[in-house]
Amino acid sequence: MPGDSAVNFNLLHRTCKLVVLLCFLHISVTVFFYVRSLDLRFAFAQNQQSLHHNVTATSSQLTTSAFTSRTKLEEEQRVREQEQEQLRPGEPQKELDKCPETSPLLVGPLRIEFNIPVSLQQIKKDNPQVQPGGRFRPTDCKALQKVAIIIPFRKRDEHLKYWLYYLHPILQRQQLDYGVYVINQDGDEIFNRAKLLNVGYTEALKEYDYDCFVFSDVDLIPMDDRNTYRCFSQPRHLSVSMDKFGFRLPYNQYFGGVSSMSKEQYLKINGFPNNYWGWGGEDDDIYNRLASRGMSISRPSGEVGKCRMIRHDRDKQNEPNPQRFDRIAHTRDTMNKDGINSLSYTVVSVDKLDLFTEITVDVGKP
Numbered sequence: 055m056p057g058d059s060a061v062n063f064n065l066l067h068r069t070c071k072l073v074v075l076l077c078f079l080h081i082s083v084t085v086f087f088y089v090r091s092l093d094l095r096f097a098f099a100q101n102q103q104s105l106h107h108n109v110t111a112t113s114s115q116l117t118t119s120a121f122t123s124r125t126k127l128e129e130e131q132r133v134r135e136q137e138q139e140q141l142r143p144g145e146p147q148k149e150l151d152k153c154p155e156t157s158p159l160l161v162g163p164l165r166i167e168f169n170i171p172v173s174l175q176q177i178k179k180d181n182p183q184v185q186p187g188g189r190f191r192p193t194d195c196k197a198l199q200k201v202a203i204i205i206p207f208r209k210r211d212e213h214l215k216y217w218l219y220y221l222h223p224i225l226q227r228q229q230l231d232y233g234v235y236v237i238n239q240d241g242d243e244i245f246n247r248a249k250l251l252n253v254g255y256t257e258a259l260k261e262y263d264y265d266c267f268v269f270s271d272v273d274l275i276p277m278d279d280r281n282t283y284r285c286f287s288q289p290r291h292l293s294v295s296m297d298k299f300g301f302r303l304p305y306n307q308y309f310g311g312v313s314s315m316s317k318e319q320y321l322k323i324n325g326f327p328n329n330y331w332g333w334g335g336e337d338d339d340i341y342n343r344l345a346s347r348g349m350s351i352s353r354p355s356g357e358v359g360k361c362r363m364i365r366h367d368r369d370k371q372n373e374p375n376p377q378r379f380d381r382i383a384h385t386r387d388t389m390n391k392d393g394i395n396s397l398s399y400t401v402v403s404v405d406k407l408d409l410f411t412e413i414t415v416d417v418g419k420p
């Protein structure tokens with residue numbers, strides 16, 4: 055019937071329109087979500103970049119001004135190179151955080167004895183981080199001071215072995231940027247401790263920009279690693295409670311054994327006297343110099359400042375100096391002409407050995 059076919063056509067027409075509408079809706083929704091997913095992917099990619107940038111900055115502890123995309127291998131190579139650079143003493147150190155005032159590596163009281171066998175090979179093996187010439191600096195923080203350790207020396211090889219055996223681990227735990235200089239008096243003339251110390255100061259500075267100097271006898275070993283071998287606002291006396299003096303000072307002005315001075319403090323007193331030949335008095339002269347320039351002596355406590363001396367006989371050519379009392383009575387008059395400003399010597403050899411730098415010098419004779 056004609057009326058029925060018109061109704062059927064109408065129904066078909068409406069159904070088709072609905073299908074087309076649904077298709078359009080479906081396509082619109084698909085396009086909407088597709089475009090949104092593109093946005094998200096872009097944002098994700100950006101986040102990944104800034105995250106990578108942060109990781110780079112933290113792991114190397116460097117501040118990078120702009121992010122440059124690197125492959126993982128390039129990044130690893132860069133970190134490796136940086137670590138190697140940190141280990142090279144004498145070269146500028148990359149930006150690191152400062153080491154703390156008190157090293158967290160310290161252990162306190164130490165057992166010190168001199169009846170155990172020690173060899174240079176074993177000491178070297180035990181201290182793999184010590185570089186040729188006896189140089190070390192921490193790799194994970196920037197040391198607070200650059201310390202040259204100066205040892206006056208002649209024919210005390212057995213004592214030096216013990217010194218290196220005990221001191222290298224201690225100095226590393228103290229997180230110091232340090233170098234060990236053994237100043238060996240050439241020949242068999244009368245010994246001159248203070249002049250050798252002046253030579254050590256001068257020669258160490260030729261090698262590195264040290265700001266602190268520790269002057270140590272070869273036979274003195276600290277019994278506590280909290281006795282830090284560094285400089286303080288006043289000149290420091292470190293060997294304050296020696297076993298041979300019953301763990302106390304022999305007298306209040308005693309400044310012998312181990313002491314430290316900043317470059318500034320040392321220069322203020324024109325360094326040390328050059329004319330104390332033989333044993334005794336040069337440490338008292340140094341004390342007089344410091345006092346005359348208005349400085350006082352800083353010291354660790356008796357407990358922290360405990361140290362042991364390796365027992366020995368008097369050395370040949372280091373007899374008590376008969377002129378010492380007269381000289382220390384005139385320090386104020388002589389100190390401006392006799393000191394670092396009048397130092398003269400001849401370097402015989404400089405050897406960068408595994409655990410120390412040995413500088414052999416001709417210091418002349420009285």
Ligand code: UDH
Pocket residue numbers: 205206207208209210245247270271272273274333366367368369370372
């Ligand atoms: N030193 C040497 N070789 C010498 C003389 C002195 O290396 O021939 C150095 C060494 O670093 C020594 C420092 O200079 O630690 C001071 O010298 P010293 O140890 O002779 O002085 P100290 O006051 O002893 O410690 C003095 C002699 C004590 C004799 C005791 C006898 N029982």
Ligand code: NGS
Pocket residue numbers: 304310311333334335336337338378379382
């Ligand atoms: C003093 C000496 C110092 C010496 C100190 C400790 O008498 O040089 O003894 O000596 N002063 C004079 O002689 C003027 S020690 O017991 O360590 O041999 O450092």
